Amino acid sequence: MIDAISTRLATGIKNTVSDHPASHAVLKFAIAVILNVSFIILLTLVVSLFTGRTAEVGLILISFALLRQVSGGMHLKSGTACVLFTTLLFTLLSYVNVSNMYVEIMNVVSLTLVLWLAPIGIERQTRIPKRHWTKLKIIAAALIVSNIVLCSPVIAASFLAQSISLLISWRGVKSL
Template identity: 50%
Template sequence: MIEPIALRMAQHIKSVVPNHPASVAVLKHALAVILNIFFITASTIVIALLTGKVGEVVTIMVAFAFLRQMTGGIHLKTGMGCVVVSTLLFTGLSFINLDYKWTIGATLVSMLLILVFAPAGIEKQTRIPPRYFPLLKVGAFIAVSFNLWIANPFIAISILAQTLSLINVRR
């Protein structure tokens, strides 16, 4: 569903601005990413409004997205699959409430997973040269370690979910 919408939008942009330097394929890809983020955010927030978990969901989404930029992770084959899985994941995580010990434990496990697996699968997703990937690992490790001080259970569960997505058994 996302790809056809992005294609129609890209074709429309190209028809209105035929001299635009970007090809239809490049525009389609960029628009698909934007639509993906929009649909995930909108659907998750709508559900959170219905469940009364808006603060939790926003915390989870921000922590997940922030860490994902530095560490990467698995990608689903379709944009719509990503929307459905992400929406269900963020909504489901908002109902998990960890106590202090579990919050610290989840954070420590996330830190270990970052040391072992990060960054994962970002080679084709970023313009950052591979020589800087170790810095991404260190940055992610430091960022996650702040939750040892903050001890936010929703950040802990979000970063744990994100770092679990780094594990690729085929690698």
């Protein structure tokens, strides 16, 4: 679905502005990324209105996205699969309500995985030179450490899910 929409929109742009400097493939990719993120946010928020977990979903959307941007991780083969899986994951994570001890365990596991693996799988998605990737790792670690102060169960669960994505990517299951 996302692929078809992004193809049609990219074709429309190229037909309307034929001398646009971006190629059809570049436009299609950029549009697909925007649609993917937009659909994840919209669908997850709509579901949260029915579940009554909008505040928790908001925390998850922000925390997961921030950690994802600096740490990388696994990608699914299709945008539609990504939207459906992520919406389901975020909805389930919004129900995490555990004691502070489990929050800290999730934080420690996430921090360990990030310090070990991040950033991973970002080679084709960033213009940040490799020499700065250590800084990305430090930022990712700082995000997780911040939840030691906040002690939010849903943020800890969000960080853990993203950190597991790094492990899956490292193990070689880069596209599901």
